[in-house]
Amino acid sequence: MKSIIDIMELSTAEIDELVSTALDIIDNPAKYSEKCRGKKLATLFFEPSTRTRLSFEAAMYELGGNVIGFSEASSSSASKGESVADTARVVSCYADIIAMRHPKEGAPYVASLNATVPVINAGDGGHNHPTQTLADLLTIHKEKGGFENLTVGLCGDLKFGRTVHSLIAAMSRYSGVKFVLISPDELKIPEYIKTDILDPKGIEYVESASLEAVMPELDILYMTRVQGERFFNEADYIRLRDTYILSTEKLAVAKKDLCIMHPLPRVNEISVGVDADPRACYFKQVLYGKYMRMALILKLLEEAGK
Numbered sequence: 142m143k144s145i146i147d148i149m150e151l152s153t154a155e156i157d158e159l160v161s162t163a164l165d166i167i168d169n170p171a172k173y174s175e176k177c178r179g180k181k182l183a184t185l186f187f188e189p190s191t192r193t194r195l196s197f198e199a200a201m202y203e204l205g206g207n208v209i210g211f212s213e214a215s216s217s218s219a220s221k222g223e224s225v226a227d228t229a230r231v232v233s234c235y236a237d238i239i240a241m242r243h244p245k246e247g248a249p250y251v252a253s254l255n256a257t258v259p260v261i262n263a264g265d266g267g268h269n270h271p272t273q274t275l276a277d278l279l280t281i282h283k284e285k286g287g288f289e290n291l292t293v294g295l296c297g298d299l300k301f302g303r304t305v306h307s308l309i310a311a312m313s314r315y316s317g318v319k320f321v322l323i324s325p326d327e328l329k330i331p332e333y334i335k336t337d338i339l340d341p342k343g344i345e346y347v348e349s350a351s352l353e354a355v356m357p358e359l360d361i362l363y364m365t366r367v368q369g370e371r372f373f374n375e376a377d378y379i380r381l382r383d384t385y386i387l388s389t390e391k392l393a394v395a396k397k398d399l400c401i402m403h404p405l406p407r408v409n410e411i412s413v414g415v416d417a418d419p420r421a422c423y424f425k426q427v428l429y430g431k432y433m434r435m436a437l438i439l440k441l442l443e444e445a446g447k
């Protein structure tokens with residue numbers, strides 16, 4: 142049973158296939174509107190979410206399917222002490238596919254070992270967020286025409302930002318990609334991303350504390366929120382949360398075809414004045430996320446013989 146826990150479980154050929162399915166869905170929505178008739182998606186969200194959960198739900202409805210689930214741990218049996226493994230076994234009796242978000246790293250993986258239907262990781266702690274990366278990849282593909290020869294700036298909370306970790310892993314497979322890692326010292330990228338992904342592949346990257354200094358060289362600027370909920374100390378969060386605020390002034394030296402992305406929710410990292418700039422892609426990114434989730438649900442159900 143194929144589940145998607147880490148973006149690297151999808152080959153580049155499979156990513157290409159998902160991108161082309163998503164593009165076909167965008168062009169021919171009616172062709173897909175009955176594909177999941179009679180099928181159920183369970184959204185098991187043990188951590189708050191607006192975009193990701195509703196995106197999965199909208200994706201399943203647009204495929205003609207149904208959705209069951211919960212949106213907070215307190216309204217599930219987890220509050221009675223049920224294990225993730227048991228929840229996965231139980232929900233497999235009701236649903237054809239599961240999307241799970243959990244504050245603990247590895248929880249969706251445990252679910253996938255115990256479920257009898259495919260499990261999609263919808264974000265696990267500070268670790269991984271493969272379907273956000275699928276949204277990011279479709280955005281990059283639409284805006285840049287492909288994934289090669291791009292200088293990708295990632296800015297903000299590179300330590301706890303799971304979307305950053307998954308995106309670096311995914312983009313590191315394409316040739317000519319260079320990363321510019323922009324963060325305060327306390328929120329630098331975890332060492333394992335360097336030792337397991339960047340260094341072995343000889344991928345070029347630089348670390349910078351200044352967004353202004355690196356702005357002119359970027360093709361993509363991926364802004365992120367400082368992940369307050371993963372901090373141990375409120376004072377540190379307050380001190381670091383507004384380190385980077387992207388403004389129209391700062392964009393004056395950026396490339397004319399820069400693609401500005403953000404997984405959302407935005408707090409203060411991008412001032413609203415930037416929204417009107419044609420380079421702002423973060424709301425399109427939300428829409429692309431729904432199409433990529435549709436493509437992924439179709440692929441996993443087909444592979445599961447459902």
Ligand code: NCD
Nearest residue numbers: 192193264304366404405406
């Ligand atoms: C991200 C997440 O949950 O990691 N949001 C999302 O899924 N679109 C980013 C964030 O919460 O900052």
